[in-house]
Amino acid sequence: MNYLSTRGHPDRKRFCEILLEGLAPDGGLYLPETYPQVHTATLAKWRALPYAELAFEILSLYIDDIPPADLKAICAKTYTAEVFGTDEIVPLRELEDGVYLEALSNGPTLAFKDMAMQLLGNLFEYELARRGSELNILGATSGDTGSAAEYAMRGKKGVRVFMTSPDGRMSPFQQAQMFSLQDANIHNIAITGVFDDCQDIVKAVSNDLGFKRKYRIGTVNSINWARLLAQVVYYFAGYFQATASNDKPVSFTVPSGNFGNVCAGHVARMMGLPIQTLVVATNENDVLDEFFRTGVYRVRAAVDTHETSSPSMDISKASNFERFVFDLVGRDSARLRQLFVDDLGLQGSFDLSADPAFKQAAGRFGFRSGRSTHADRLATIRDTEKRFATLIDPHTADGLKAAREQITPGVPMVVLETALPIKFAATLVEALGEEPARPKKFEGIEALPKRVVKLPADAEAVKAYIAENCD
């Protein structure tokens, strides 16, 4: 399997070459040259597999430069009941007639990002050992991504994590989750500033090519193809749990921010998994909902990005969206460049409303969308508690609301649960007047010793800290 860049760079790469890379050299995103097709006989074989083996089968179609026995061992080590809480790994439960919740957030940090990041940690350790190389991951987080990365990389040989976060701006629970890690290879850096300052620092350090090369700086952001690929697996696992046979269609609703999660659903659908509809659920930051309704993709300025009660979906542009649009325009990289380089670069938007391709988004590709507000989230959380005695987090609530607007009778609708309610306790308290129960392993974490350094919002200070801690 070879990978290409959405922007037309002539190079073709193998999986392990792009594993440790971010963007392609021309600024595009990597995608497989073709989507392997999965037929009924294969689905029948896969239906009975435990999650780790299903992951191995799917990953094998995209990874041909890791020996199968090694890849199998990596999957087996990653997807265990010990790490994810159940043998099913992503158990499905029916909420009401035909509406299901697929639990993706029982991993170490209680959000779905663990599903991919845990695999990434093991793939990184494997590949770095094979190359005799090291990697220093530099990131910026306002919550979920940073903690998922740290819990995936803690104790891994050859990897260090330098994670910046805005000082005092994460929830006490999120801070405690990250700062209580005592592993020598994990470095928490609290920046005096806001999240944008952290992102600017990461950009500035990555743009210093000499420093980047000398200190082997890498990232783990959501454009990483390996993360997306890991997420394809739970669409298959959800499909098998929601159906009794492989001729039945299923729809999925996905609380979306950077379009990574739902893009994995798109890949599963392109492979031939019988997905009828993919519903993109957004909050007040409705860049994606606007596109699927109107054909206009209009990125927002930082000042127009709302701080909402589903903060992991607070985005001004969706970094994985280019992958889908590449397929939408028939994999025409010249057209793709015109949209993402020329139009977005010049005017901050592009307009496909008059392009016949836009009709395909809903047609051939099965996309729909929906949008929620803070009031919707509170109402959905209350209603779900009252009628089904089930607590859901604000992101999952955004999903459930959008899902109900797109139901086709007779087609199961699976809503992806992207976090556990305890991570967003303040909103649960606002909705229900009480804190959600906390898993045992997180009891009292706020009182644990914290391992964090405070630095000014200055790329040079962060570089000096990395240099000091790299031997």
Ligand SMILES: *Cc1c(COP(=O)(O)O)cnc(C)c1O
């Ligand atoms: C990251 C995240 C999302 C958004 O996922 P994308 O892949 O960026 O679309 C939604 N909900 C939660 C809880 C998250 O952590």
